[in-house]
Amino acid sequence: MLHTRRRLLGLALALALCACATAPSPAPAPQRPKLLVLVAIDGLPMRQVTGYRDQLGTDGFARFLDHGRWFSDANYGHGHTVTAAGHSVMLSGAYPQRSGIISNEWRDPLTNEPVYNTGDTAYTYLDNPTAPLAGTSPRNLKVETLGDVLRKRSPESKVIGISGKDRGAILPAGHKGTAYMYMGETGQFSSSTYYMAALPQWVKDFNAAKPADAFFKKTWAPLLPEAAYARSVPDGQPWQIASGNGNRLPAVIGDQLDAPGPRFYGNLLASPFGDELTLAFARAAVKNEKLGQRGAQDILSVSLSSHDYINHAFGPESRLSHDHLLQLDRHLQAFFQFLDREVGAGNYVLALTADHGFTDTPEWAATQGRDAGRFTSGPSLAIVNAGLAAKFGVDRLAWNFSASGLLLNEKLATERGLKFIDVEAAARDELLKLPGVAAVFAREQLLGSDTTTPYLEAMRKSYDPSRAAQLQIVLKPNWIFSYRPGGSTHGSPHRYDTHVPLLFWGPAYVGQGEMKERVEIADLAPTLAALAGLPAPAQAQGHDLKLKP
Missing domain, CATH: 3.30.1360.150 (Gyrase A; domain 2)
Structure with a gap:
């Protein structure tokens, strides 16, 4: 009897050991992403992304829509929807009531003196002239950003913000990051003395090659045949601003100019080539700073400004805006594929959003029977x-x-x-x-x-x-604050100004599919913080969207 019990006990133990040996082990949790990449498209309403979806390429916006996690009802919660305010929310999660970035510029309530959102006369641009009220530091930003949280935990981490506009670079980079912005006078990218005493050699080399000059006399031609633009408003409307690069495609950038100069460099931003140049600088930053490739977690923020300039001049309903979105889509595809090669497709997370949407041009809206x-x-x-x-x-x-x-x-x-x-x-x-x-x-x-x-x-x-x-x-x-007789703008709490993309990609980190619940862009910073294993910025008012597969 005792022998039988011992034999049964031994058999049970053997079976248990066998089960333990053969049971599949749980899948390991993915590593934290080595690089967080935020792409901000200045002035892009979500309605343009979905409205032209059938004309997108295979791996630009479609990377998110077909293979990523995206929110079809993402909105800003604050009412004055302008560039600086939006960029201040993205990586802080804090509304302007907390961040203090209430607009692009405002007047001091006590003195009536003008204040610029990133203006700080204690600092100047490097190797470039510094205009009055130029954006040179994040001093006016009252809150911390995700990059500030990261660098407090990991001082060896790098946080870099790049943009065609100073505010588009400085505000996402926060207090502890580094901002590089396009200089409209010279066609260079620079930083300010807030961040460093001198530009890194790779930035000097980039500028010395004069990449902006390569676009002189280059033609912006429509990407698709004429029939493809039937859903947008034709060129040359009387309310479309004709200065700069004109209001018709094809357009020659620098037409009637003898050589590249401040006028050309400024007009370059209001074309697809402004984004192409900004992304070229972003590639140089990834390569030379070894972002996501050094054993430390990094953040790269790239704000592309051209769509905003184009929508201001011609309206989001225009063919010029329509075509620019398609051109931008192709530039994004090339940039994402560069990141796949340089950083590794499984090593980074992409997030894409916009700082605000856009109002249709009032004159166009009036032709559609709207009070505008x-x-x-x-x-x-x-x-x-x-x-x-x-x-x-x-x-x-x-x-x-x-x-x-x-x-x-x-x-x-x-x-x-x-x-x-x-x-x-x-x-x-x-x-x-x-x-x-x-x-x-x-x-x-x-x-x-x-x-x-x-x-x-x-x-x-x-x-x-x-x-x-x-x-x-x-x-x-459909009414806008206006300072010139044509073009359009943004800045209201109406849905066309608040409803923007919120798109994520990173197969190991964020899952796939459309999410239809209403969310806010203030949720972006806490969500990226969770993916990175970081606490959310202290003043964040959003919440983690829990993207993990």
Whole structure:
């Protein structure tokens, strides 16, 4: 009996050991990505990506749409949707109410003096002239970015931001990264003394080769046959800006110029060649800085500016914008395939988004039966001041339009014995009389907790009381703040300005498929942080989208 029990026990133990030996081991968790790559397309509404999807190449935007994880209803949560604000949100996860980057530029509420979002007179550009209010440092950014979190944990990590615009490079790079931006006067890429005392040799070599000059007299021709552009508005419309490179394709960049110079270098950005040049510099950065190839985790942010310039001049409904998106798609494909070769397709994660969407040109919208128009600041300011003077007997109580609001001279009102709350209310009433104005919010509302009034919560997220004007303005749909007679812009809380791409690729890290729930771009930084094994930036207001397969 005892012998039988021992035999059965031995048999059970043997079976158990056999099972342990033959059971498949769990799949190892993927390594953390060696490189996080953020591509920001300045001024790209999501409707253009999906609207032209059938004409995309096989491995640009399609890499995300066909093989990555993408969100079809991604929006900015703040109301003043402009370049600096959007770029400040991407890798911080913080709205302008926390970051302080309320606009591209604004006026100091105490002095009425202009402030530029990345302006800092303590620093200058390297080997290039520095204009007044030029963007040279992240001093005005009140929050940390994902790159700042990474470099606090891992000082040997590199965080590099590259863009055609200073704000597109500086704000995603954060306080501890390095920013390189295109110089429209010289056609070079440079940085500022905030980051370094002298440019690295590889940057000097890149500039010495004069790659911008290679595009002089180059022709921007449509990528597809004429019939392919039937869904967009033809060239040469009276509301399309004809300065720069003209408003018709084909267009010769530098036409009627004798040699490359500041005018050519500036106009280059408003063409597909601006993105091509920026991506060439990004390739040089990856190669020479060995990004994702050194045993340390790195971050590369590349902001491509050309689509924004093109949409401003011609409108997102135009054939020029349509064709530019297709040209950009091909440039992205080449860049992604370069990363596959240089870094290794399994070693990096790609994220693609935009800093804002775009409004259709008002004149075009009007032809489609929409109520559309232009709100011009000069005449509007005069009307408001005339109304305030009639009521209070004091001239120029309204100082200026600042970012998305009207800045009132609170000091003058106090000196004249006026209750500022009365001046504020009267100015609000005057603004609401103006054509195109949908809503005006006063400081008390913006600092309150009401979440049901339309547009208020979005404008609250754009409002930093130490920097913003006292009255915040929302225009009616299809109306734009306008400073010239043609072209279009952005900056509203309406969906065409807030709805942008949020696309991810990295087979081992993010999975595949369309996600239809509404998400916000503030979720991008916490999501990338989770993929990288990092805590989210301290002031982030978004959340991890949990992309892991």
